[in-house]
Amino acid sequence: MTAFDFKEHPHTRFNQLTGEWILVSPHRTKRPWQGKVESLPADNRPAYDPKCYLCPGNTRADGSVNPDYTDSFVFTNDYSALLQDTPEGGLDVEGLLQAKSEKGICRVISFSPDHSLTLPQLPVEGIEKVIELWTREFIDLSSNKDIRYIQIFENKGEIMGCSNPHPHGQIWAQASLPLEISKETARQAAYFQEKGKSLLSDYAELECKLGERVVVENEHFVAVVPFWAVWPFETMIISKRHVPALPEFTVEERKAMASILKKLTAKYDNLFEVSFPYSAGMHQAPVNDGPHPGWHWHMHFYPPLLRSATVKKFMVGYEMLANPQRDVTAEWAAERLRALPEERTF
Template structure:
C-alpha cells in the first residue's frame, strides 16, 4: 500500500481545522464524466444587464461606457459607513449575547465590459488590469480599514445571480473569523520557526512537486495538502508580500498570467465554465508586526465528477469536519493534465 491509500486525517496549518480523507472510495483511475464542450454562448453585451457599460443599475445610476475594469460601491452592500445607531461602538457585556457594530464598505469590480468573458477568457493584459484595479482599491481602502477582502463568486451554482464577470471587495475594521484564525496560526508558527508558515510550505511543495499546478517567478498554485473541496487550490506569493497593496507592476503581470493558466485548467477539467469562490487573504493593516504573513488566495470549486455534479458540504461535513474522497494528489494530477488552451479556443480551432 503506497502512502495515503488509507483513511486518514490531514490538518490545515492555516486554520487548525482537520479534514477526513477517504481515498479508498475514490482514489482510482479517473472515471469522472468529461462533458461535451458547452454550446452556450453569452453575448458581449446584454441590454438589461446592470453591469454592462451604459446600462442602468437597480438604483437608476447609469454605468459609464467603461473600456476595461469598472468599480462602484455596491448598491446593496452588506456593510456601510452610515450606521443607524447613534453609538457605533456599541457592544454587549453578556458573554452569551456578544455583539458589536460593524462598519465598512462593499465594492463591485467588473472585470471587463464584455458580458461573455470570464477570467480564463481574458487576455493577460486584460487580467493585469484586473489585478492592478484590485491593488488600487486595496490601497485606497487600507487607509480607512484594517481588513480588505478581495473575492469572486463565479457561477450560478455558487450563488452568483449576475453572469457578467465581476468580483467584490469588502473592507471593514474588524478581523473576520477566517483572518483571525489564519493570523493566530501563522503567528504561532513564526514564533517557533522564525520563518513564515507559507514560505516554508511552498518550499516543501516545490520540492515534492506532486501537488503543484502552475508557477512562475513570483507566484505558485498548488492543491494544498489539506484541501477540503475537490479541486481546491492555493495561490501563494513566492516573495515576501504580506498585503495585496504591496504587489508591484511586474508581480501584477505574472499574477495575471498564473490566474489565466489556473482558471483555464479549471474550465478544461469538464469543458465548462468552472464555478468557484475565490478570495485573497492579506495581513490586517493594523498589526504591530506582520512578519508571519504571506499573501495568498484560496480557490474553492464545488464540482466533483462532472459539470453538473457538485460536492455538498452536508451531514458529517456540517456536523463534524470536512471529508473528501478525491485525494489532494489525485485532484492535482487531474489539473496538471488539463490543457492550458481553453476548450472554447480549441473548439474554434477545430471548426
C-alpha cells in the first residue's frame, strides 16, 4: 500500500492565523501546461515624470502641489475610501439588511522621489526612512480615539490594481476591525492564553529549525513561505521578537526589517526577471481597543504570478465557491525563492 506523502498527494493544510483550511494538490503540477508563457517588455520608467501626481513638485488631482521632497513623502489620499467626517448612521431591515457608517483616514506614502525605483532598487537606508515614516504615521493615527485598526499596505503592479507606477504604499485607518484582523486577533489571543507565548513566536522558531520553507533570514526577522500559503509564491515576514506593532521595534530591528524587505523583494524580481507585482501589508495589534498581549507583528506578501511574468494565479471556480486551493507546495515555492540572488540582477 502506498504511504501518504504530503509533497505528492492531495491534502488540506490548516492556517493557524485564521483558523481556515486550504486544499493542496501537488500531483497537478505534473499535468502538461498548454498555456502561454511570455516575457514583459522592460520597465524603463524615468526618474521623474511630469505627469505623475506623486513626483516632487507636481500638482495632484485636488490641486495640491507636492513639496520637493528628497526621501519618502506622505499625504491624505485625495480620493479616500474612508472619511474622517462620516456621520453616524446605519440600516437594519428585519435583521436581513444591515449596514453601519464607518469613519476612517486614508493616506498615501511615496517611497522615494525617484519615479523609477521600487523597494528592491532602493538602498537599505532609503527603506529605513520608509519604515520610520510608517512608524510615525502609526503613532499619529493611533492618537485618534476613533481609530481601532491601522492597515499599512502596498499594491505593486498594474495587475494588482495599482493606478500609478510611482513606488508608493497606502495606510487605511478605520473605526472597526477588518475581517482578516478579527480572525487573526481571535486565533492569536486563544493561543497566547493557552501557551503563554505568541503563536508566531513558536511558529517562526519551528520554521527556522526546519528550514525548508525559510526564504531569507537575519538576526531579527525571518521570511517564510507559510505552510498554509494560498498564492504560488506567497511569503510572510515575522519578527523573531514578540513585538505587537511598529513603534515597539528598536533602531537595530528597523534596520534589519529594511534589509529583509530589500532582499525578499529582490528575490521576487529575480524569479521571472520582472518588476514583480504583489499586494503586501503588515498586520499588527489593534489600537484604542484594550490589551492584546498575543498580537505579534508580521507582514504578508501575496503575489499573483505563477509560471512567468504574465501567467497569473486566479481565484476561480472551486476557490470562489468552496475554499482556497493550490498546486505547487509551499516547500517547492520556498526552494525556488531561496535559491535566487538577494540583489536584483537585471
